[in-house]
Amino acid sequence: MKIAVLPGDGIGPEIVKEAVKVLNALGEKFELEEAPVGGAGYEAKGHPLPDSTLALAKEADAILFGAVGDWKYDSLERALRPEQAILGLRKHLQLFANFRPAICYPQLTGASSLKPEIVSGLDILIVRELNGDIYFGSPRGIRQAPDGAFEGAREGFDTMRYSEPEVRRIAHVAFQAAQKRGKRLTSVDKANVLETSQLWKEAMIDVAKEYADVELSHMYVDNAAMQLVKAPKSFDVIVTGNMFGDILSDEAAMLTGSIGMLPSASLDKNNKGLYEPSHGSAPDIAGKGIANPLATILSAAMMLRYSLNKAEQADRIEKAVQKVLEAGYRTADIATPGGKQVGTVEMGDAVLAAL
Amino acid sequence: MKIAVLPGDGIGPEIVKEAVKVLNALGEKFELEEAPVGGAGYEAKGHPLPDSTLALAKEADAILFGAVGDWKYDSLERALRPEQAILGLRKHLQLFANFRPAICYPQLTGASSLKPEIVSGLDILIVRELNGDIYFGSPRGIRQAPDGAFEGAREGFDTMRYSEPEVRRIAHVAFQAAQKRGKRLTSVDKANVLETSQLWKEAMIDVAKEYADVELSHMYVDNAAMQLVKAPKSFDVIVTGNMFGDILSDEAAMLTGSIGMLPSASLDKNNKGLYEPSHGSAPDIAGKGIANPLATILSAAMMLRYSLNKAEQADRIEKAVQKVLEAGYRTADIATPGGKQVGTVEMGDAVLAAL
Ligand SMILES: CC(C)[C@H](C(=O)O)[C@@H](O)C(=O)O
Ligand SMILES: CC(C)[C@H](C(=O)O)[C@@H](O)C(=O)O
Numbered sequence: 278m279k280i281a282v283l284p285g286d287g288i289g290p291e292i293v294k295e296a297v298k299v300l301n302a303l304g305e306k307f308e309l310e311e312a313p314v315g316g317a318g319y320e321a322k323g324h325p326l327p328d329s330t331l332a333l334a335k336e337a338d339a340i341l342f343g344a345v346g347d348w349k350y351d352s353l354e355r356a357l358r359p360e361q362a363i364l365g366l367r368k369h370l371q372l373f374a375n376f377r378p379a380i381c382y383p384q385l386t387g388a389s390s391l392k393p394e395i396v397s398g399l400d401i402l403i404v405r406e407l408n409g410d411i412y413f414g415s416p417r418g419i420r421q422a423p424d425g426a427f428e429g430a431r432e433g434f435d436t437m438r439y440s441e442p443e444v445r446r447i448a449h450v451a452f453q454a455a456q457k458r459g460k461r462l463t464s465v466d467k468a469n470v471l472e473t474s475q476l477w478k479e480a481m482i483d484v485a486k487e488y489a490d491v492e493l494s495h496m497y498v499d500n501a502a503m504q505l506v507k508a509p510k511s512f513d514v515i516v517t518g519n520m521f522g523d524i525l526s527d528e529a530a531m532l533t534g535s536i537g538m539l540p541s542a543s544l545d546k547n548n549k550g551l552y553e554p555s556h557g558s559a560p561d562i563a564g565k566g567i568a569n570p571l572a573t574i575l576s577a578a579m580m581l582r583y584s585l586n587k588a589e590q591a592d593r594i595e596k597a598v599q600k601v602l603e604a605g606y607r608t609a610d611i612a613t614p615g616g617k618q619v620g621t622v623e624m625g626d627a628v629l630a631a632l
Numbered sequence: 633m634k635i636a637v638l639p640g641d642g643i644g645p646e647i648v649k650e651a652v653k654v655l656n657a658l659g660e661k662f663e664l665e666e667a668p669v670g671g672a673g674y675e676a677k678g679h680p681l682p683d684s685t686l687a688l689a690k691e692a693d694a695i696l697f698g699a700v701g702d703w704k705y706d707s708l709e710r711a712l713r714p715e716q717a718i719l720g721l722r723k724h725l726q727l728f729a730n731f732r733p734a735i736c737y738p739q740l741t742g743a744s745s746l747k748p749e750i751v752s753g754l755d756i757l758i759v760r761e762l763n764g765d766i767y768f769g770s771p772r773g774i775r776q777a778p779d780g781a782f783e784g785a786r787e788g789f790d791t792m793r794y795s796e797p798e799v800r801r802i803a804h805v806a807f808q809a810a811q812k813r814g815k816r817l818t819s820v821d822k823a824n825v826l827e828t829s830q831l832w833k834e835a836m837i838d839v840a841k842e843y844a845d846v847e848l849s850h851m852y853v854d855n856a857a858m859q860l861v862k863a864p865k866s867f868d869v870i871v872t873g874n875m876f877g878d879i880l881s882d883e884a885a886m887l888t889g890s891i892g893m894l895p896s897a898s899l900d901k902n903n904k905g906l907y908e909p910s911h912g913s914a915p916d917i918a919g920k921g922i923a924n925p926l927a928t929i930l931s932a933a934m935m936l937r938y939s940l941n942k943a944e945q946a947d948r949i950e951k952a953v954q955k956v957l958e959a960g961y962r963t964a965d966i967a968t969p970g971g972k973q974v975g976t977v978e979m980g981d982a983v984l985a986a987l
Binding site: 355358360364390391392395411412414415417418419422424425427430431432433434435436437438439440441442443467469470471472473474475476477498499500502503504505506507508520521523524525527528530531532534536 | 710713715719745746747750766767769770772773774777779780782785786787788789790791792793794795796797798822824825826827828829830831832853854855857858859860861862863875876878879880882883885886887889891
């Protein structure tokens with residue numbers, strides 16, 4: 278089994294290194310091949326997603342991804358900026374289903390900015406559609422406004438679009454995820470205003486007929502942003518489009534107070550996937566050896582479970598991380614009173630030891 | 633001075649009644665005229681925004697609005713649903729500047745789901761553009777996908793659009809608001825992905841040259857949704873587009889835990905405005921006499937300040953509300969241990985007495 282390893286920028290290389298260490302310690306025969314991506318891709322080959330990196334990602338059975346982005350690329354034209362790598366991988370590999378768990382670990386409840394009773398035991402899953410919506414919709418660009426009150430003025434425009442098969446595809450993924458959990462699915466849209474949402478909602482209702490055991494409800498995105506703050510534990514699985522999912526999954530992650538712990542998976546229809554931590558490249562702490570590698574290590578566990586069919590190995594890693602937390606190991610971002618403060622490498626070593 | 637009073641649906645009539653009581657007690661010569669809107673407009677005249685209601689709103693110097701919406705209208709076609717009234721008023725009256733303060737009252741800090749140290753003293757202002765963006769952009773509709781991987785399938789589509797003059801217009805409003813406060817403005821966009829955001833950001837940077845005393849920063853919307861949870865007090869004024877503003881202003885309001893306290897203003901270029909509580913129509917508690925009228929009363933105060941040039945009267949109302957809170961009066965939504973629990977009418981009476 279071949280794993281493409283794409284460390285990327287900022288803290289990416291440091292945290293991916295620890296996850297690779299853990300993968301190598303499992304006693305499995307994985308072929309790991311590394312390639313530059315994001316700013317690193319631009320430096321090495323003049324493009325955030327070099328052809329050779331894309332080719333490797335296509336050929337591999339799964340992709341372990343660090344993070345991309347650094348302020349130093351802010352002045353590049355958009356097509357060359359690091360984020361284009363992740364958008365390109367999602368699109369080229371048709372990774373349409375993004376799983377973003379927001380879990381509040383019992384040992385880390387105190388790290389949340391929310392009251393303990395609001396977040397303790399929090400375990401929700403956001404399923405974000407990742408191949409469509411206004412992120413990829415055309416036409417888009419800068420033009421002279423063709424009509425309206427500001428006709429003739431310079432304007433920026435983008436197109437939100439969702440077709441029925443696209444919505445049905447992500448609906449099935451979300452309903453099946455809900456079946457394996459609390460059997461409650463909340464579809465988030467803005468159907469009171471947007472046509473795209475209207476179609477989204479209709480398709481969700483239709484697919485729901487095939488999942489009688491799952492309770493489907495609908496919520497407007499503004500209300501969802503509120504309910505996540507007010508009563509996050511009232512949710513089980515949330516399914517939503519690319520843009521609403523971008524916003525809500527980050528909001529939900531931050532509720533836990535420990536975004537350095539949260540993995541993510543982006544899957545295609547055959548369960549080939551890209552696995553990355555939910556946090557970003559944090560260029561401000563890059564190279565200091567203090568970044569938390571656990572989200573990346575847990576992403577590797579998700580990879581074993583979803584793409585590589587090694588559920589027992591995934592369990593082993595997740596249990597090792599639990600042990601390490603129980604033993605009090607803490608990187609700076611999840612520091613708790615009385616915890617053993619460690620750096621990136623020591624945290625990776627602690628997980629290895631706990632395996 | 634003429635005030636259009638549009639109570640609307642759900643708890644709208646109850647809470648507006650208390651605000652009207654307060655306005656009438658100020659000893660000013662206001663002409664108040666009431667008209668049906670939302671579901672009430674549909675019941676009375678077959679349309680959520682009847683012509684006569686729109687005419688009154690146009691003719692008035694300011695509009696006091698309750699809330700619209702009720703589940704019983706869910707099966708109506710979109711054009712007849714209650715929300716269309718508020719969208720129609722915003723558009724017809726060119727109310728492009730929405731002010732959404734998120735304030736955590738010292739007496740109510742405990743009501744927040746966030747830790748007291750995170751929200752105590754919170755006082756941020758979200759300036760949301762209210763006339764453009766994907767809410768109103770055309771083309772939009774349901775069609776056969778004209779291209780792409782799902783060509784020919786049924787799809788929903790909407791257009792996000794912002795022209796330079798539209799962005800500059802809201803930018804000036806936001807910079808001027810920041811000048812009167814902490815002099816820090818955060819412009820929220822998704823310029824790493826959207827063309828509309830790219831133009832938005834450029835226009836913000838250009839307008840900033842006229843406001844050297846205000847510090848402008850930029851933040852992606854996903855990050856803003858996170859930072860609001862993590863460190864809401866790090867913001868002063870946020871300016872953003874219609875859709876991002878919809879989501880973030882509701883998220884910010886909920887951080888305070890007392891959305892029943894939060895007023896809002898929607899202004900045109902001459903400071904004519906519509907004033908409404910930030911919360912919705914809450915049909916589940918309508919008619920029970922338990923809704924909190926304070927957000928509506930504080931909206932009336934904003935109306936006096938922004939549209940009617942009666943700043944002293946606005947101050948009087950705001951001080952009266954402060955007194956009532958200090959005296960321990962609480963509706964159910966802001967109940968605190970040891971508070972005097974009161975209903976809608978008693979709360980209005982308490983404000984009157986404190987005037
Ligand atoms: C980097 C950016 C394009 C990306 C997105 O918005 O999708 C990121 O925020 C994410 O959520 O993975
Ligand atoms: C009722 C709805 C159309 C409206 C909006 O989304 O703008 C509401 O949520 C608001 O924020 O005032």
